[in-house]
Amino acid sequence: MTELNQDLIRHSILEYINNELYEDGTVVESDDDLLIDIGMDSLSLLMLVGFIESEFSLSISPAQITITNFRSVDIMSEFLITLIKN
Amino acid sequence: MNFLIHQYLEQHASASPNREAVECLDKTLSYQELAIKSNQLANCLIEKGLSRGDRVAIYMDKCIEMSVAIYGILKAGAAYVPLDPTAPKERLVSIIHDCGIQFVLSAQSKAKKIGEISRSSPHAIQVIGPSVDTGGSGIIVSWEQLFDSYSSQAPSQKIVESDLAYIIYTSGSTGIPKGIMHTHHSCLAYSTWAADEYQLNTDDRIGNHSPLHFDISIFDWFAGVVAGACTVVIPDEYTKFPASYSQLIADTKLTVLFTVPFALIQLLLRGALEERDLSSLRWVIFGGEPFPLKHLKELMNQLDWVSFDNMYGPAEVNGCTHYTLDSLPTECQSIPIGPINQISECLVVDEDNEPLGSGHVGELLVRTPSMMQGYWGREDLNLNAFFFTEPESQCSASYQHRYYRTGDLVTLDKQGTLWFIGRKDRQVKVRGYRVELDEIEAALVDFPAIEEAAVFVQKKDDNTALIFASYTVKNGQRVELKEVNRFLKGKLPQYALPTNIQAREEFPRTTSGKIDRNALQQEVTND
Numbered sequence: 001m002t003e004l005n006q007d008l009i010r011h012s013i014l015e016y017i018n019n020e021l022y023e024d025g026t027v028v029e030s031d032d033d034l035l036i037d038i039g040m041d042s043l044s045l046l047m048l049v050g051f052i053e054s055e056f057s058l059s060i061s062p063a064q065i066t067i068t069n070f071r072s073v074d075i076m077s078e079f080l081i082t083l084i085k086n
Numbered sequence: 087m088n089f090l091i092h093q094y095l096e097q098h099a100s101a102s103p104n105r106e107a108v109e110c111l112d113k114t115l116s117y118q119e120l121a122i123k124s125n126q127l128a129n130c131l132i133e134k135g136l137s138r139g140d141r142v143a144i145y146m147d148k149c150i151e152m153s154v155a156i157y158g159i160l161k162a163g164a165a166y167v168p169l170d171p172t173a174p175k176e177r178l179v180s181i182i183h184d185c186g187i188q189f190v191l192s193a194q195s196k197a198k199k200i201g202e203i204s205r206s207s208p209h210a211i212q213v214i215g216p217s218v219d220t221g222g223s224g225i226i227v228s229w230e231q232l233f234d235s236y237s238s239q240a241p242s243q244k245i246v247e248s249d250l251a252y253i254i255y256t257s258g259s260t261g262i263p264k265g266i267m268h269t270h271h272s273c274l275a276y277s278t279w280a281a282d283e284y285q286l287n288t289d290d291r292i293g294n295h296s297p298l299h300f301d302i303s304i305f306d307w308f309a310g311v312v313a314g315a316c317t318v319v320i321p322d323e324y325t326k327f328p329a330s331y332s333q334l335i336a337d338t339k340l341t342v343l344f345t346v347p348f349a350l351i352q353l354l355l356r357g358a359l360e361e362r363d364l365s366s367l368r369w370v371i372f373g374g375e376p377f378p379l380k381h382l383k384e385l386m387n388q389l390d391w392v393s394f395d396n397m398y399g400p401a402e403v404n405g406c407t408h409y410t411l412d413s414l415p416t417e418c419q420s421i422p423i424g425p426i427n428q429i430s431e432c433l434v435v436d437e438d439n440e441p442l443g444s445g446h447v448g449e450l451l452v453r454t455p456s457m458m459q460g461y462w463g464r465e466d467l468n469l470n471a472f473f474f475t476e477p478e479s480q481c482s483a484s485y486q487h488r489y490y491r492t493g494d495l496v497t498l499d500k501q502g503t504l505w506f507i508g509r510k511d512r513q514v515k516v517r518g519y520r521v522e523l524d525e526i527e528a529a530l531v532d533f534p535a536i537e538e539a540a541v542f543v544q545k546k547d548d549n550t551a552l553i554f555a556s557y558t559v560k561n562g563q564r565v566e567l568k569e570v571n572r573f574l575k576g577k578l579p580q581y582a583l584p585t586n587i588q589a590r591e592e593f594p595r596t597t598s599g600k601i602d603r604n605a606l607q608q609e610v611t612n613d
Contacts (some may be wrong), residue, residue: 015090022571023567023571024568024571024572024574024575025571025572027569032246035322035326036147036323039172039580040326041172041326041580041581042325042326042348042352042517043517043585044564045327045548046550061358061525062328062356062357063329063357063358063361064329064572065327065328065329065356065568066327066329066330067323067327067330067334068330069323070327085410
């Protein structure tokens, strides 16, 4: 099994957002502010967290799902790799 | 007793100038600062050509300037029209056109979008707020220039209580949004009732969760100003992250929060409430959709010092019934929407408008001074929206001669308590927003290659409503799902977008040949 690294996490999340969450051709970049630039709504965020938990076999506690950790795909992948390492 | 909304602002600015009126993250405005800045905006609007009775749009994400926009527009003698900051351009342009908006108050973060709207608008609009013009947006003055150069004296505009204060646009079943008109009088009838009922006072800090285009915001802003409380604006990004949201509630020491069950359920499930000090909170008011008892009980257990209240009322009449939960619900399958409030009256009627006795299911009609004046420019809708107690020709515009038809089916028990049963039509609530399923179907069928469409809603365990859509394609044509998604995104507000869209060869049919939506719903349930 390929070892998870930050690039792989970033790539998987971007692929999910661009191909499954937004099926209208919206292209999200890794440094886009998901809240301000993309206007992601609460339902999409819930689906994204669900994807991350199942894709990377992670359990993210509610207290960790914050604006600080999830504002962009870059920030999110940095947070997730730290979570995995710890 | 004041007759105009902004008279309360002036009263508090004069009596307690330094008391905090609005807070948004690290920014605050005292009552005096808000009074001065809104005077400056009103003077600017009047100088630029605004007349009494005009409609002015507010197009910005939640921020401190929103409060200045609201009161500046009211003081200038105009009505504010909040535009959903996430709505597609086509929808916003149609609202701007529908009520003849000439001025739009905005912010720098919306400069690019307002440029696109300006260029698509059939008439010229003047934009106030952003400091950098990103091309053809018609910006005439920025917030900074406005606060630097306009007089802080109150404008001498003649305004009376029957003047319009705001118009909130909501979904229409034909796909055309309809504007609900409220006057200073109807707004204050509701706001003074609410301030009194919940005993709001100058120590209260009221959370403003709802965006301005959602009618719950009327409570946050105007029941708040009546009481001289502080309205704490909760930026949109916080409402999407329950753990950040609960931290904000704790940090800002909110005392009152009025929001939709969806948001409270997210706070309960993902808000890490047990780690937060929420001891300041004294009222949690919810409305917009039924609250599943399982989650409500859990929330009431966690926040056992807080009073919980279920407030009901379509945007057309504002909150008109409410039910305070003195204890945890036990045997009931749902909680009532409550008795009618002290300023309103109600009837429960059958299809012939005959009043029904207790225990029978019928449509709820409401007569109240907090009722809308009508729908903007839609006489066709106004005729059907009301039940007139006198022949219509003898009725004045006063609320006393008319009941608003809510379209909600209820029963009234012997104690005078109302229980919500369902809708007469195909309107549903998604995260508290009113969504007309017919509007989504109409939007799908507008796509050139689509033959027929059907839309329905499934509720998940956590009360999240998911919109499912399916369609058939005209003979010999091909449709890319991506194209359908993009098309809908250009026509519908975000909350009305289907979460799942499927192409079908054909639809199941009822014996009369109509699309069998129940069968479609069953297919999803079985999957």
